[in-house]
Amino acid sequence: MKPGPDRVxxxxxxxxxxxxxxxxxxxxxxxxWWTDGRMIAPMLPSLPAITRCHGCECYFWISEAKVIGHIRYGLEEPPPEWKAAKRVRKLSEKEYLEAIQNGLARTREQELYLRTQAWWASNDPLRFTGLDEIQTPPHRSPEALMNLERLLELLDETHPAERLQKAEVLRELERFDEALRLLEFDFPDQYEKVTSLIRELAQRKDPLVREIG
Ligand SMILES: [Zn+2]
Structure with a gap:
């Protein structure tokens, strides 16, 4: 992994x-990788697309913010206020949903991004615990459930990756029959492993996010 210059x-x-x-x-x-599509790679950290200002706490898309300069370590001495600037941070589940409420989802892609990130954040506590010890499905807040319902509306069943994502949302909502119905589809070969895992879990009536081993 090779980090580039910090953008200010x-x-x-x-x-x-x-x-x-x-x-x-x-x-x-x-x-x-996990069944909900999240990948965590130590050599490929995912950079946030949206953040929250450390000063005024507003939400904004990082690509839309004005670039002031770049900090190239070892090449030139950056202004002290650049060095003192805090790094952008990832949002929490609650913050992704609040960003949507605040009108940050102006396109379908933006809404899909924010809702998927909120969903992944809600699954994160399950990712690293011993899933086999969990007897009951995770408790999702009414907001988290509404987020999943809206994701179902947004996802396009004619698009293989989105169809798979939709099947996974349905499985996690314990709508196993609907999930299985969506999996009856001619998915590209590279989806084979994850498709069979989600199918197997749905047949077992298991609603938890699982690692694709
Ligand atoms: Zn601000």
Whole structure:
């Protein structure tokens, strides 16, 4: 993994400076994947697309913020206020949903991104615990359930990756028959492993996110 220069951006509302890490190259060595589509790769950290200002707490898309400069370590001495700027951070489940409420989802892609991130965040506590010890399905808040319902509306069944994602949402909502029906489809070969795992879990009536081993 090779990190690139930190990009310095300013909050579109209050002009607080923030630093965005960049990546020149990475790879999926040692990566782990889960049935909900989340991948965690130590050599390929996922960079957030949206963040919350450290100063005024507003939400904004990082790509839409004004770039002030780049910190190239060892090449030139950056202004002290650049070095002092905090790094952008990932949002929590609650914050992704709040960003939607605040009107940040202006396109289908943006809404899909925010809702998928909120879903993944809600599954995160399950990812690293001993799933076999969990006897009851995770408790989802009414907001989290509404998020999944809206994801079902947004996802396009004619698109293989989205169809698979939809089947997984249905399985996690314990709508196993509907999940199985969506899996009856001619998926591309690379989906074979995850498709059979989700099918097997749905047949067992298991609603938990699982690692694709
Ligand atoms: Zn701000």
């Amino acid at each position: 951006i300013e909050c579109p509302h209050c002009k607080t400076l923030m630093r965005v890490p960049t990546l020149l190259s990475g790879n999926t060595l040692g990566a782990r």
